[in-house]
Amino acid sequence: MGSDSEQPEEKPESFIRSNRRRQILEGAIATLAAVGFAGASLARIAKDLSISKGVISYHFESKDDLMIKVVEYGYQAMVEAVLPQILEQKTVADSLRTHIPELARYALDHRPTLLAIGEVMGHLRRPDGRLHYGAEGxxxxxxxxxxxxxxxxESxxxxxFDVRVMAITQQASIDAMFAYWANHPEHDLVAHAEQLADLFIHAIRREPTPRATRRKS
Known part of the structure; x- marks a missing residue:
C-alpha cells in the first residue's frame, strides 16, 4: 500500500457532483417551502432550478430519496449551528436557555428549511402507508x-423526575412552537422560545432546602 501522500486527491468531478447535490437540495427546500409537499414534484423542483428532471434523477433515486436527504441536510445544518453553543454551557439550566432560543433564532434565519422539513415529516409515507417520520423518529x-x-x-x-416523560414533553413543546410559527409567521418566535425554556427550567430544577427557622423562647 502507498503512503497517505500517494493517495489520489478528490477528483474535480466529485467536487462538482457534491455542489450539484447541494444545489438540488437547496432548490428542493425552496420549492417545498413555496408549494408544499404535494406540489414539490421532481419536475417542479427541476423547473424552479432551471435544470432538467434527469439531472435530479441522476443524483437522487426518487422523490422519496430526495425528500429524506432534504430532512437530513436540514437537520445537519441546524445541529452544526446550535450544538457547539449548547456544549459550552456548564449547567442544564444554561443549556436549556441556550438550546431552545438558539433553535428559534436559527429558524428565523432559515424559515424555508424549517418549513420544508415540516412538509416532508408531515407527508412522506412508507410503502405500508405509515408516516416515514413517525413517533419513533x-x-x-x-x-x-x-x-x-x-x-x-446526578450532579x-x-x-x-421521570426523564423520559420530561424529554417527550419538551420535544413536543418545541415541535408545537414551530408548528404554530409556521402558520403565524408574525409570532415572536424567540420570545416564545425564551418563555418555554424558563417553563422547563422551573419544572426540573431542584428547589433549595429551606433553612430551619429558629423558634423564639
Missing amino acids: NEIFYEGLEQMYRSGQ GELRD
Whole structure:
C-alpha cells in the first residue's frame, strides 16, 4: 500500500457532483417551502432550478430519496449551528436557555428549511402507508434530552423526575412552537422560545432546602 501522500486527491468531478447535490437540495427546500409537499414534484423542483428532471434523477433515486436527504441536510445544518453553543454551557439550566432560543433564532434565519422539513415529516409515507417520520423518529431527540436530565440529577442540580416523560414533553413543546410559527409567521418566535425554556427550567430544577427557622423562647 502507498503512503497517505500517494493517495489520489478528490477528483474535480466529485467536487462538482457534491455542489450539484447541494444545489438540488437547496432548490428542493425552496420549492417545498413555496408549494408544499404535494406540489414539490421532481419536475417542479427541476423547473424552479432551471435544470432538467434527469439531472435530479441522476443524483437522487426518487422523490422519496430526495425528500429524506432534504430532512437530513436540514437537520445537519441546524445541529452544526446550535450544538457547539449548547456544549459550552456548564449547567442544564444554561443549556436549556441556550438550546431552545438558539433553535428559534436559527429558524428565523432559515424559515424555508424549517418549513420544508415540516412538509416532508408531515407527508412522506412508507410503502405500508405509515408516516416515514413517525413517533419513533423522535427517539434520538428523547435520548439526548434524557442524558442531559440524568447528568443534572446526578450532579444535584435537578429534582427527581421521570426523564423520559420530561424529554417527550419538551420535544413536543418545541415541535408545537414551530408548528404554530409556521402558520403565524408574525409570532415572536424567540420570545416564545425564551418563555418555554424558563417553563422547563422551573419544572426540573431542584428547589433549595429551606433553612430551619429558629423558634423564639
